[in-house]
Amino acid sequence: MLALNAISKRYGDVSVVEPLDLVIDEGEFFCILGSSGCGKTTLLRMIAGFDRPTAGRIMLDGVDITDVPPNHRDVNTVFQNYALFPHYRVYDNVAYGLKVRKTPEAEIRDRVAAALELVGLSGFERRMPAQLSGGQQQRVALARALINRPRLLLLDEPLSALDRKTGEQMRQELADLQARSGITFVFVTHNQAEALSMASRVAVMNRGVFEQCSTPFELYQRPQTRFVGDFVGSMNFFQGVVTEVSPDRLGVEVLGQSRIERRGASDLAPGDTVVFGLRPEQLRVSLLAPKDYENGFFGQIERTLFLGEATQLSVRLKSGERIDVKVPNYLMLEDKVMGLEQNEDVWVVWSKGSGVVLHA
Numbered sequence: 001m002l003a004l005n006a007i008s009k010r011y012g013d014v015s016v017v018e019p020l021d022l023v024i025d026e027g028e029f030f031c032i033l034g035s036s037g038c039g040k041t042t043l044l045r046m047i048a049g050f051d052r053p054t055a056g057r058i059m060l061d062g063v064d065i066t067d068v069p070p071n072h073r074d075v076n077t078v079f080q081n082y083a084l085f086p087h088y089r090v091y092d093n094v095a096y097g098l099k100v101r102k103t104p105e106a107e108i109r110d111r112v113a114a115a116l117e118l119v120g121l122s123g124f125e126r127r128m129p130a131q132l133s134g135g136q137q138q139r140v141a142l143a144r145a146l147i148n149r150p151r152l153l154l155l156d157e158p159l160s161a162l163d164r165k166t167g168e169q170m171r172q173e174l175a176d177l178q179a180r181s182g183i184t185f186v187f188v189t190h191n192q193a194e195a196l197s198m199a200s201r202v203a204v205m206n207r208g209v210f211e212q213c214s215t216p217f218e219l220y221q222r223p224q225t226r227f228v229g230d231f232v233g234s235m236n237f238f239q240g241v242v243t244e245v246s247p248d249r250l251g252v253e254v255l256g257q258s259r260i261e262r263r264g265a266s267d268l269a270p271g272d273t274v275v276f277g278l279r280p281e282q283l284r285v286s287l288l289a290p291k292d293y294e295n296g297f298f299g300q301i302e303r304t305l306f307l308g309e310a311t312q313l314s315v316r317l318k319s320g321e322r323i324d325v326k327v328p329n330y331l332m333l334e335d336k337v338m339g340l341e342q343n344e345d346v347w348v349v350w351s352k353g354s355g356v357v358l359h360a
Contacts, residue, residue: 003058029200077154118146119173278354281310309328
């Protein structure tokens with residue numbers, strides 16, 4: 001439905017978006033995830049028509065819209081600050097686009113009612129924006145964007161101004177809204193939880209390029225670069241050397257210890273330098289040495305950090321490196337790990353199938 005062909009953006013000598021390609025299918029909830037300054041909002045503004053690409057083409061349903069003005073594209077945008085008219089009631093904010101198009105009043109009334117029902121704001125027609133909560137204002141902005149029935153809806157960090165609880169609620173509502181409307185969503189965010197919980201596919205952006213474009217599960221379980229592994233969740237990284245390569249297993253030596261991993265880059269060879277990554281939640285601490293089906297590092301507990309549903313332990317290994325372990329608190333209590341003290345000797349262990357091996 002949407003295709004970006006070698007699209008790029010430069011401001012003088014500064015490259016904000018490197019030439020990149022992207023194809024988004026109809027009905028997708030697609031997310032562009034990245035830190036501030038990575039180029040994701042600039043990319044969204046080019047799709048919307050607010051910024052013109054330095055090079056490349058934008059295709060919508062097979063039609064080149066690169067030079068089409070924003071108000072003539074079948075694309076609507078929900079902005080980070082919602083951009084509601086403060087002196088208009090909810091009804092007039094939602095109806096604004098239809099009134100500009102001189103839509104008959106009877107049709108406007110019916111479509112405003114349907115749009116407000118879709119976002120759960122029936123009965124709020126006479127409210128002013130200042131009388132609404134942040135979540136309700138966002139729903140008004142969504143209704144105003146959806147009432148024009150666009151082929152594509154762009155959302156620029158729409159949840160960033162909400163508190164955590166409201167933001168979590170709105171994630172579910174946005175996902176449900178996209179499924180009910182069938183409209184293709186392109187969602188820009190720096191928040192990994194938003195991307196993983198709502199999107200069907202996520203493109204991780206870094207310094208103007210896509211590091212990886214995959215399903216949320218693939219991004220989290222099989223990151224292709226060190227940046228993706230560390231940005232989507234968190235990960236402990238160690239330098240390693242490939243010792244064995246076969247169709248069903250990959251041998252890697254890390255910190256002087258050899259271990260077998262089941263996942264890794266397919267083009268590696270013995271002797272290659274690699275990066276070995278372990279997520280904190282894949283690990284556990286034990287007073288006992290690893291079993292045959294486990295790997296392990298020996299070290300001392302340096303500090304603990306209570307996170308509510310889990311406790312994060314920082315363990316200083318004999319090599320001098322630090323490794324973070326995140327253990328659900330119900331397991332901590334069962335294993336009586338809460339009684340462990342700072343500087344106590346422990347093993348950090350994990351199953352041999354855990355971890356990822358990446359090109360150095």
